Amino acid sequence: MTPIELPASPGRREIAWAPVSAVGISRSPFTLVSQVYEWSGQQWQVTVKLPAMALPDGKIWEAFFTRLNGRAGTFNLTDSAFRSRLNAEGLGTPAVAVALTVPSSLVQTSGWTPSMSEIARPGDMIGIGGRVRRVLEMADSDASGNAILRVWPYCANVPAAAPVDWQAPTGVFRLTDTPPMVWGANRTLQPFAFTAEEVLE
Numbered sequence: 001m002t003p004i005e006l007p008a009s010p011g012r013r014e015i016a017w018a019p020v021s022a023v024g025i026s027r028s029p030f031t032l033v034s035q036v037y038e039w040s041g042q043q044w045q046v047t048v049k050l051p052a053m054a055l056p057d058g059k060i061w062e063a064f065f066t067r068l069n070g071r072a073g074t075f076n077l078t079d080s081a082f083r084s085r086l087n088a089e090g091l092g093t094p095a096v097a098v099a100l101t102v103p104s105s106l107v108q109t110s111g112w113t114p115s116m117s118e119i120a121r122p123g124d125m126i127g128i129g130g131r132v133r134r135v136l137e138m139a140d141s142d143a144s145g146n147a148i149l150r151v152w153p154y155c156a157n158v159p160a161a162a163p164v165d166w167q168a169p170t171g172v173f174r175l176t177d178t179p180p181m182v183w184g185a186n187r188t189l190q191p192f193a194f195t196a197e198e199v200l201e
Contacts, residue, residue, distance in 0.1 A: 003074040003172045004067060007060045014049040015079050019134070019152060020197075040103040042153030044132060044171060044198040046077065051191050058181070058189030065178055065194075074199050078132075078170040082125040091119060092145060094164035096128065096155075103154035105136070109164055112141035119147050120166075126151070127169030129158035131198070172199045 022041030027034045053061065067073060090113055097110040107128060112119050117140045120126070124135040126149075133151040141147045149164075179194040 001073055003076045004064070005076055007057070007064050009057050009060070010051060010053060011080075012051055015077075015081070016047040016049075017079070018045045018047075019043075020045050040154055040156070041200075043200060044153070044173075045176075045195065046173065046197075047193055047195050048077075049191070049193040052184075053189040055187050055189075058183070061189070062181060065175075065181070068175060068178075070178055071175055074172050074174050075196075076170050077173045077196070078168050079125070082132075082169055083167065091116070091166055092141075094145075094147075094166070096158055096160055096162040096164065097146065099160040100129075100155045100158040103156040105150050105152065105154055107149045107151060107155050107158075107164075108146070109149055110144070110146045111164075112145045112147050114141055114145045115143050116141045120149055124166070125169050127163075127165030127171075128155055129162055130172065132169045132171040173197060174199050 020043045022039040024037040025034050026037070050061070068075065092111050092113040094109050094111040097108040100107065118138060119141045120135045120139040122135060122137060126133055126135060128151070131153065133153060133155070135149060135151055137150045139147045139149050173196040176195045176197055179192050181192055182190040184190055
């Protein structure tokens, strides 16, 4: 099923992004020494909070959740808070320079504006391979417009020339549960929240 778009209104929404990693820990009951097991599974989980809405907007959101058909459907999600870099900064049109076949946090990229410091900053959100990724370390571009990025979640099965989206990174998500929606006596949809998890393939 093709992911659908979130309703555009209201524009005010609060989104909490939680990184979830597949990490296990076992501890000896005798020595209390811990052993950490780290796997490649990494996934975003989000909580989205929306304000009270008048009847027209509320009905659109009801239709959106109904169209998802529970956990069957998926939707695209971005966050206006990601747009910390202005288009006028002219960072270039970056892309993945070397294909990634196994999970890696390091991504070789090209196509940035040459010789630019802080081309990517810790905490920046970018899109690579259809997933939203957080930059973990400062990166500068060299004289040829190349830069090595360290990101979370890992990149894998990403072809060379895949775009690096620094303007509106978007991921695909699925509801963890359909939220209850309560209408007030004045026909105003009460504030509500829903949770979702990133779709991995």
